[in-house]
Structure formats: structure tokens, C-alpha cells
Amino acid sequence: MGSASINEYRHEKASPDLIERLHSRVSIRLSGQGINGFRELLRRRLRENRNLAISLSLCMGCGACLTVCPAYLATHNIKNSPLGRIALARSLVRGSINENSINEAYTYFWQCLTCRRCAWACPFGVDVADISRTIRSLLYEIGLAPNYVAGVINNLESMGNFLGLPEDVIKEVILSVVDQIKHEKGVNVKVKVNEPAYAMLLPSACADYTVAVNTLKGYILLLNELGIDFTLSTRVPDITNYGLFMDERHMRLIAERIVEESRRLGVKLVIAGECGHGWRVFKNYVVPRLKEYGIEGTHILYIAADAIRRGLIKLDALVNGDLTYMYMDPCHYARGGDLVKEPRFILSNTVMRYAELNDKPN
Numbered sequence: 001m002g003s004a005s006i007n008e009y010r011h012e013k014a015s016p017d018l019i020e021r022l023h024s025r026v027s028i029r030l031s032g033q034g035i036n037g038f039r040e041l042l043r044r045r046l047r048e049n050r051n052l053a054i055s056l057s058l059c060m061g062c063g064a065c066l067t068v069c070p071a072y073l074a075t076h077n078i079k080n081s082p083l084g085r086i087a088l089a090r091s092l093v094r095g096s097i098n099e100n101s102i103n104e105a106y107t108y109f110w111q112c113l114t115c116r117r118c119a120w121a122c123p124f125g126v127d128v129a130d131i132s133r134t135i136r137s138l139l140y141e142i143g144l145a146p147n148y149v150a151g152v153i154n155n156l157e158s159m160g161n162f163l164g165l166p167e168d169v170i171k172e173v174i175l176s177v178v179d180q181i182k183h184e185k186g187v188n189v190k191v192k193v194n195e196p197a198y199a200m201l202l203p204s205a206c207a208d209y210t211v212a213v214n215t216l217k218g219y220i221l222l223l224n225e226l227g228i229d230f231t232l233s234t235r236v237p238d239i240t241n242y243g244l245f246m247d248e249r250h251m252r253l254i255a256e257r258i259v260e261e262s263r264r265l266g267v268k269l270v271i272a273g274e275c276g277h278g279w280r281v282f283k284n285y286v287v288p289r290l291k292e293y294g295i296e297g298t299h300i301l302y303i304a305a306d307a308i309r310r311g312l313i314k315l316d317a318l319v320n321g322d323l324t325y326m327y328m329d330p331c332h333y334a335r336g337g338d339l340v341k342e343p344r345f346i347l348s349n350t351v352m353r354y355a356e357l358n359d360k361p362n
Contacts, residue, residue, distance in 0.1 A: 009107075010106065011110050012146065012147045012148070013106075013145070014142065014145045014146065015147070018151065019143050019145060022140075022250065028249075038138060038142055039093070041138045045138065046093065049130075049134065052064075055127060055130065055131055058126050059122075059155060062123065063083065064121045064122055065081065065117075065126075066081055066083065067121065070115065070117070070118060071112060072084075078346055080108055085109060085128055085132060085135075086126075086128060088104060088108060088109075089131050089135060089181055090317040092135070096150070102139070105135055106139055109139070112128040112132035114244075114245065115129065116335040117333075120335060132275040136246055137231050140247050141247075147309070149242050150155060152240070153246065153254070156238065157253060160234075160235050162205065163205055170234040171234050173209045174191060174234075177213060180213070181221065184217075189224045191220055192230065192231035194233055194265075196231070196266045197267055198228065198229040198268055198269060199223075199228055200231050200232070200270050200271065201273065202237075202258065202272050203238070203273040204239055205237050206240055208273060208274070215246070219300055220317055222303070222313070226303070233265065236257050236258050236261040239272050239275045240277075240278050242318055245277070251285070255285050257285045258286050263295070269295065269298065270290060271298055274300070276331060276332030279332060279333060280332040280336035280337045282299075284337070301339065301342045305345050308345070308346065317349070320351045322352055323353065325354050325355070327356070328357055
């Protein structure tokens with residue numbers, strides 16, 4: 001896709017029926033709002049969110065964010081940049097709200113990756129990702145949201161998983177993975193499904209149950225090697241939380257399913273699997289909620305790194321050859337979830353040659 005087509009791209013909008021279903025779950029009333037109500041919604045959010053108001057007032061247009069924003073670097077469209085999004089948000093606060101400005105907001109705030117690299121580069125720490133998430137939430141409140149994102153949220157809330165799979169299908173996938181491990185590794189692993197256990201594992205259903213099954217196999221093998229009694233839930237098999245991208249009310253609703261299932265199964269520990277945005281929500285929202293009930297939360301990488309340090313698992317870096325491997329911080333891991341050192345530690349103990357992105361070649 002060329003830069004011209006990216007600039008013109010606008011996500012397919014969710015149907016009114018799907019929006020209505022989502023609205024009903026978080027008690028949003030669409031009637032009487034629409035485009036005419038957007039400005040009042042934005043002004044109300046500015047009063048409620050001090051960080052949003054400060055961010056919009058602090059930006060001095062220095063352009064430091066332009067050097068790191070993936071959307072701008074790919075399109076060279078100033079509207080598709082942190083500066084452009086701030087300018088657009090300011091115009092929505094001060095100017096007239098019409099169909100054209102709403103469509104422009106829908107286009108460019110949904111092209112923001114919410115990676116927060118702009119906040120990292122900004123001398124004032126202005127987080128345009130927070131502005132993007134706010135505008136998206138308001139657009140959703142007046143009935144505008146991408147069909148894909150709304151559909152995934154609906155799946156997570158109605159079926160408990162990213163793909164919208166029935167529980168019996170999720171269970172069959174898990175049992176199939178256990179059989180594959182036995183066939184490939186000659187190891188009889190123990191995996192509980194929907195049973196009480198010490199810990200509950202939360203993989204990423206969008207990948208670990210489908211295209212990245214080897215990741216799920218790795219989780220299971222590691223936890224079995226360490227003797228951790230764990231369970232997988234077909235009610236909540238998934239750490240994915242697309243509410244983060246669209247609306248915090250849905251983010252909380254999806255996250256609370258994890259809390260409820262953890263309590264139902266009586267676990268003492270919940271282990272997050274790979275998923276950047278899932279981890280960001282888990283660390284910052286789910287873990288504090290779990291602690292209210294005496295349940296701890298962690299990431300599988302913390303468990304793996306600790307096992308390596310304590311010599312509980314043995315690694316043979318030679319099997320990965322003499323290639324040089326490089327680790328790039330995932331946006332939500334590093335700038336949303338403080339998961340920085342452990343991935344590097346694991347990689348440095350897993351391969352013969354490891355380098356940082358900006359290391360000079362020997």
C-alpha cells in the first residue's frame with residue numbers, strides 16, 4: 001500500500017446494530033447526540049481529564065515527534081502525525097463541528113498507532129496516544145467505530161475470546177496442543193482446563209491458539225518444567241483487550257472477566273502471555289484489581305527470566321546458530337508496561353550473538 005492510499009484510508013465503519021449492542025453493555029445512549037453533541041462531549045472530557053487538557057495546551061509545535069512517528073514517516077502527511085492530530089483536536093474544541101471535521105477526525109485518529117513514541121521524544125512528554133484514545137472514544141459514543149475493532153470487542157465480551165470461538169473449540173485446541181507436544185517432544189505435559197489450580201495462564205487467542213501455536217507450546221513446557229500447577233480457562237482464554245484502543249468502559253468490562261474467572265477458579269496467580277496491549281491493560285488495571293482479592297499477576301517473561309537466573313532451566317544457545325539476533329522494544333511492553341530488561345536477558349541467554357538496535361557493528 002503506497003503512501004497516497006494510506007493517507008486516504010478510512011476504516012470500514014461498524015454497523016449501527018453492532019454499535020447499539022456495544023453501547024447497551026456500557027449504558028451509552030446514542031439518541032440526541034450525534035455530530036451536534038460531539039463538541040459538548042469533548043469539552044466534558046477536557047474537564048474530566050486534566051492530562052488531556054494539559055497535552056493540548058503544552059504542544060509548542062517543535063516537531064520532535066515527527067522524527068519518530070511511524071504514521072508520519074510512512075505517509076509524510078502532517079495530518080497523520082502527532083502535530084496534525086493535536087491541531088485537529090484543538091480545532092474540534094474551538095471550531096465548528098460538521099460532517100467533514102468528524103470524518104477527518106475518524107480518519108486520522110484511527111491511523112494513530114498509539115505507540116507513544118511521540119511522548120518519548122517530546123520535550124514536554126505530550127502523549128498524543130492519550131488524545132487519540134479520547135477522540136476515538138467520543139467518536140464511538142456518537143456511533144462511529146471501525147468494524148474490525150468493534151467486532152473484536154463484541155467477541156471478547158460475548159464469547160470471552162478474540163476470535164469469538166465457542167468454548168468447546170477452545171478446549172479442543174488446547175488438548176490438540178498437548179497431543180502435539182507429546183508427539184514432537186516426547187513429553188507428557190499436564191494442562192488443566194477450567195479446573196481450580198495455583199495459577200491461570202492467559203495466552204493471546206488471536207495468535208497462540210492459531211498461527212503461533214509454538215508460543216503456547218513454549219508456555220506449557222516451561223510451566224510444566226517448573227512444576228507450576230496451572231489452568232487454562234475456556235471462558236477467558238485470552239489476554240487481548242481491544243477496549244484499550246476504543247473506549248475505557250469496554251476495556252474495564254473485558255478486563256473484569258479475567259478478575260471474575262480468577263476468583264471463580266480460586267487461583268493465586270494469573271500469568272499474562274504475549275500481547276503488548278493486553279499486557280498494558282493487565283499490568284495497569286487487572287493486577288491492581290486482582291490484588292484486591294489477594295491474587296498476584298505477572299508475565300510469563302518474568303517467570304522465564306527468574307528460572308534462568310536461578311538455574312532452574314538449562315538453555316543451549318548453540319542450537320540457534322551464529323546469527324546475530326536483535327530485540328526491538330514492543331510499544332506497549334516498553335512504553336505502557338515497563339517490560340524492558342527481561343526480554344533482553346532471556347534473549348542474551350538464548351542465542352550466541354545478541355545486539356541492540358543501535359549498536360555499532362564490530
